[in-house]
Amino acid sequence: MQKTKKYQINPQDENGSRKKRQGQVIVIEDRCKGCGFCIANCPRQVLRVSSVFNKKGYHPPEVNDTSRCVNCHFCEILCPEFAIYTIEYDDFNE
Amino acid sequence: MQKTKKYQINPQDENGSRKKRQGQVIVIEDRCKGCGFCIANCPRQVLRVSSVFNKKGYHPPEVNDTSRCVNCHFCEILCPEFAIYTIEYDDFNE
Amino acid sequence: MVMTEKRERHVLITGFGGQGIVMAGDILGKAATLYDHKHATMTQNYGPEARGGACSSQVIISGEEILFPCVEEPEILICMSQEAYMKNVKSLRPEGTLIWDTDLVHTRKADMHHKTFHIPATRFAEQLGTKMMANIVMLGFLSAVEHLVHAEALKKAVLDSVPAATKDNNIHAFNTGREYGTSIIKGLVKPEPGKHQD
Amino acid sequence: MVMTEKRERHVLITGFGGQGIVMAGDILGKAATLYDHKHATMTQNYGPEARGGACSSQVIISGEEILFPCVEEPEILICMSQEAYMKNVKSLRPEGTLIWDTDLVHTRKADMHHKTFHIPATRFAEQLGTKMMANIVMLGFLSAVEHLVHAEALKKAVLDSVPAATKDNNIHAFNTGREYGTSIIKGLVKPEPGKHQD
Amino acid sequence: MTTSKAVKNAPPHPMDSLLRTERIPHIWCPGCGIGTVFSAVISAIKNTGWDPNSIAVVSGIGCTGRMAGYIRLDSFHTTHGRAIPFATGLKLARPQTKIIVVSGDGDLFAIGGNHFIHAARRNMDMTVICVNNLNYGMTGGQQAPGTPLGAKTTTSVNGAPEEPFNFSYLASACGATYVARWTAMQVRSLRSSISEALEKRGFSFVEVITPCPSSFGRRNRMGSALEMLKFYQGRSVIRGDIDPKDASMDIDKEIVVGKFVDIERPTFLDYYEKFNRPQIPQWRSLHGDSQKAR
Amino acid sequence: MTTSKAVKNAPPHPMDSLLRTERIPHIWCPGCGIGTVFSAVISAIKNTGWDPNSIAVVSGIGCTGRMAGYIRLDSFHTTHGRAIPFATGLKLARPQTKIIVVSGDGDLFAIGGNHFIHAARRNMDMTVICVNNLNYGMTGGQQAPGTPLGAKTTTSVNGAPEEPFNFSYLASACGATYVARWTAMQVRSLRSSISEALEKRGFSFVEVITPCPSSFGRRNRMGSALEMLKFYQGRSVIRGDIDPKDASMDIDKEIVVGKFVDIERPTFLDYYEKFNRPQIPQWRSLHGDSQKAR
Amino acid sequence: MNGDEACCEGALAAGCRFFAGYPITPATEIAESMSRRLPQLGGIFIQMEDEIASMAAILGASWGGVKSMTSTSGPGFSLMMENIGLGICTETPCVVCNVQRAGPSTGLPTSVGQGDVMQARWGSHGHYEIIALCPTSPQQMFDMTIRAFNLSEYYRLPVIILADEVIGHMNERVIIPREDEIEIINRRKPSVSREDYLPYKADADGIAPMANCGDGYRIHVTGLTHDDRGYPAMNAEAQEQMVSRLVDKIRNNRDKIIRTNNLYLDDAEVIVVSYGISARSAMQAVRNARNDGIKAGLITLETIWPFPEELIRNVARRAKAMIMAEINGGQMVLELERCACGACPVSLVSNFGGAIIHPNLILNAISKAAKGKI
């Protein structure tokens, strides 16, 4: 926990208290270049490296535990490739 | 007197007290462009406009009262034309 | 009356930068084109100096289109500096007219075979308030001693070219020069003796 | 033994920027010129990208002076990316040799009429510590499956070209590739199945 | 595994509307921070709610300069160093358009330094975003005006013999009305700063310290892109209303981040109107409109 | 009347030895302050006592730029704005030569601004003297980066719509090791500052506010050259150890003069040697020699 | 009115409303006039920090939809070259007036030269075609500036006015026509929707309609080799396609672009070719030659680039000799030589700058040539 704090992520994101909401992570695999920014910096450790190779030979992230995502969009704005984003779980799964 | 003081000239120059010395003013007439800097700013009012026309049609300065010159070289360094300079009176009139 | 001729009339006005030499040429050209409806070219020759460098303006006035705009052998040479005089007097046509500023030029006797006029234009201008109008005084003088353009045209061109605030002064300067010239032409005034070098 | 021929031998090494494609070509050229005393040219083709853009190096080795340095129809084509494979395989001569990275290229069955070899060079390199040495693994492999330059020459050229601190690792990588190749040639190892697209 | 493939009927990426998606993937290296800055820029633009047709992006040449080619706005990829004067012309011709200049440290401060300082002095109304990756990425990692003293680059293999510029301080010394600095990791603050800069009337400047893993990182043994990202962020200290002079930019000690300047000053156009045509009110109102149109 | 003609056997003008007297009179207008600055420069050089063959003068294009043509030293009249990079090459090729760059405000800060800020940043060892006459003299009086807001020039007949640079502040913000400003009338202080600047190791800068009666003075109705000279001097306030940021340069209010910066910082060559060839001592000693040779 | 002022008035008449420039003798008066006149007409004048910035700024302004111009002389023209190339590559309409002085380098700033004519053609890197016009009087400065804008808007490229110091500083009467008498051409606008618009897809005549910034087309403009959409395309095919278009739109329209002023060509045996101020001397010489009974003729290159190859080829076949008169060490004479193609001898009357060529020098050359002594 200390570790992610260091990067000044909103603590509310971290403990999911910001809002009672859940995010759904969407990865556009072929855009991913496997930098790992999203994985390492998700305040809720939602993501992990997948074993899949995409078209360019990178391993895109995959969701570890979807229920932990608080839809903070941090992965979305941090990703240099526009390869990951999240939506309100409800918006979508209706 | 007040007037020259304004231009931050060494007061010793002004009253000639800096050293018991006397300057001899030399004007290279044809270099002069008649700007009047030397005349207006001599702390001892040694100079005045002459009525002579030089080659370019300007009136070079002439010495008003040679005994007042304290050889402070201010005219020399201020003159934009290298047209005026002073030497120790004794150096020269030996 | 004087304007019917088709031939090119070549005028060279010379002096230092800052004397309004180019402006004088410009005014002369404007008078010829805008008010006398002739063709005219004015080209300038100057150095990098803003003030004090050799400077000249070359005016050609003609009833026809002018091609080569250089004045090589002027029929009228106006000298407003010693240097300009020394450099250009040789180019004046034998039958040409030499005009100079009495105070600023010391002529050589040898050059006095030309038709000659001189006027203390700078001094007059200084008396009128500023040296800067010497060129206008000279134009007034020119209008009296040589028939290049109509005097009225020249006057209008002067008015076109000077800042609004100075119009009156400039017309005064023009008239001063013109009157002095007229008087000399009419023999009413004996010109001051010119200064010779030799 | 294999080096007496005068004909030009054309090799095309292809992949992405960052895989050391140009370096591989350079090493091959160096081996040919400096140690096998033949003529060689290496030209490169790359985009503006520092990483990830299409990239190739074209090596020609010959007993004689080489004029036109482009490899248009390679006799040996090495592919280290899918994109490179797709783009270049058509240019390979019918009797030519196709070599690829097992993990990075999915071949088409239609292309399998060539002489073919593949090696998981990137994977081997990763196992040896860094992906960056995949090119050296590939060179080792090449030295085993095709006789272009002497293996010793190639090894020396590798040593010339890599940072001092990494010499050992690189030789290790080279040997890994070479051994894998030799085993395959000798039938000692059955190559992993290649991945096909169709 | 939740990927776009897996999630049926997934809406497109929220930033796609401002992306020239047909050109994605972009050319930037894996883990290059430029992509993150780009994301912050797009996100900040979306935040403003402005009509996208009233915004233009101008960039110079370099890795960062390529951003103009990926944003779905009127966008101009000019010559090396000349984004600002190009943008100056564009702005003066279309005062109603909001101009964003985004370019690299080399582009803006090496070859383009003069244009930068003059535009700041004139208070030319535009937002300049500098991706400071401490070197020339595009050409393979040469020394840049932001390269730290002693850092290794391809043209300073033994260490750069020049103290770098402090871009944010320079911007403020030249008269910029808004100046902020962040590291790429601080992408939320970055986005806010860009939004503020965009809303600012006058010359606004945002500097982003960004990893270039392929060139700068590799030569200075800084590890992976991710490590660099975290390293810069770890070195950073947020200090708001500090004298820009003291906003030190030293990757070995501390990278002061935050907003350093936020002032009001008439723009070039304000003065131009004032002096040249106080009598033509419609022109000013055109300019006023533009403020509204945003 | 005591003129040179009258005084028999008069020695030559004391500055003639450093003047290309065959080219005097120079082209500057009557009462142009450049001549006075030139006089101060020559006088300061003479004060140092250095071997004249170990000093070179480089200038750009402009009225001030012509100074290089009148000084009897190795002297280079380069292209507009490029005096500093030319001088950079000259210095690095001949570290033992002391370099003086003297040029106009337009040359050094408009077209040449980038070179100025980079040379200051690099701490390139040279003395830069700027004759700030608030406009472009040579081309007839256009707006310059030092033209006061609202001042009239031929390209800003209704008033300049840009706030000017404060050159001394800019120099200090970019890392100059010595910065001073005087008006032309304060010619003794000016001379001392130039002497100090010359003795300084590193990038030193001296700004002189100088009358251009023909262009700037005329258009802004400032009277004669003499009146301008006195006017600037009258506006001036000597303030020594002020923060350069506060060294205001405003002819309508106050012109702060004095010495603003005097610090030590390794030069480009110091760092170059340190990083690239700590092992070659003779090179440093060459540089050391040059310090002595001065 | 002098040539520089006429240039300014021509630009304004053509609809120019943005000027970015940097002072330089003998072009400064253009900027000065603009700084006075533009604010009166709702336009913007800005003095930039240098010529590079000026050139960049007018490109930006042009994309902003405003007709734009800059002016300079040799040293500044050299500095503008990189961005002139950007203008060519991105097909940006704008006008650059170079009032030539004598070079190389700082040279003679206040004196005449015609040494930049080859530079106008070849000064930027890479291959391209250009349009350059040469006025012979202040009146032509006015007229040609309008034409320069028209050509620039139509063909979408920076058009160069190659004046010279004498023309720039010469005062002659300039007649300014009524507004409705002046033909104005404006850039072609796209007629399709944003989705269908391909910014660099040319119409049948080789010219692509141009959307301005803010028109809603979300254009991308780059100096990289680009495809029809304006996107970078990093391969030889795209290069071939793009540069062909840039080159062909000029080459294929030579006849419409080129204008020469031909005098006595019908029966001329010795033909002088010239341009700018030199053409006036040449005309004087040709007239004098005719008076002397020599069948002389004159081609004044009003459009100096593209060069009227065909005209020259044709007349060379009929001529006894051709003479180029220009103020440089021999530049357009090379083109003349090339196009005369050995059909007749070609000679040069020139000086290196600082003075107009005297008509008598040209007359001498004509006389000699008429006598077959060339």
Added chain:
Amino acid sequence: MNGDEACCEGALAAGCRFFAGYPITPATEIAESMSRRLPQLGGIFIQMEDEIASMAAILGASWGGVKSMTSTSGPGFSLMMENIGLGICTETPCVVCNVQRAGPSTGLPTSVGQGDVMQARWGSHGHYEIIALCPTSPQQMFDMTIRAFNLSEYYRLPVIILADEVIGHMNERVIIPREDEIEIINRRKPSVSREDYLPYKADADGIAPMANCGDGYRIHVTGLTHDDRGYPAMNAEAQEQMVSRLVDKIRNNRDKIIRTNNLYLDDAEVIVVSYGISARSAMQAVRNARNDGIKAGLITLETIWPFPEELIRNVARRAKAMIMAEINGGQMVLELERCACGACPVSLVSNFGGAIIHPNLILNAISKAAKGKI
């Protein structure tokens, strides 16, 4: 070793000890090599803020007595033009290497072009002559860089190496001779006292001895038109005198400067002319043509400026046709056309950049020409 590295080594071998530059593909490796190598040899490398500064700096360093160089590609070359003009006017020895890529503008930064050859001749304002060399291999990059320094020191002007992306980035063996096998020419020094020295007074061969800064001569150097003493002289006579010298020192020494590599000229009927990388394709084509029984020949322009006018005039008279092969829209072909003077038809094989010309294209043109179909 690639061509860029060979250029660096050549420069060092020639005695270059100062390099100022700015990175640009595909010339960056020259600067990078220099940055590594110069400190080892006691020289100085500096990366300047731009190409303008780089060019100015090498001029300054040259006056400081140190052989100096910069390198760039098209966009930077355009920016250097003003200061190249200063170097020409002040007669400053130095070397500029332009590794050409495909233009115009940013174009194809990583691909080959030969579009700057006319720019090398005409890119700066005013009239002047230039020397430019075109290498066809890394080995020639090495050799020609030495020659460039020698020519530059002897004739006192910036000498241009016009390489191209392929040569710059091509790896081939480069043989570096022993130091004593390399001919080095250094600038001529004045032999008279300070009082008698006239810095721009030429010796009989048109070259003036050069005093460096610090030699005690108290020189004045200016880009203004100047007299023998180096002082500004603002009149047409001085201009004529100065520019004549600048031009004549090259024109009168053409024979010494020009080098071509001629193949099969003795009996050639179809002659290909080419340079740089294209000359290699041309040689391949000519050899193939010979194999096909066609009497083809080749002139490789090792010195591209000055152009070998006489050689071309002579061979054109004997040839059936001439062909220029170059990677641009047709530049040197214009010179070829001019000098062939109608004696034989001239054609062009070219592309606009991005790829080497294929030998077969040239071969086709040769075959056609041999059959009289040109």
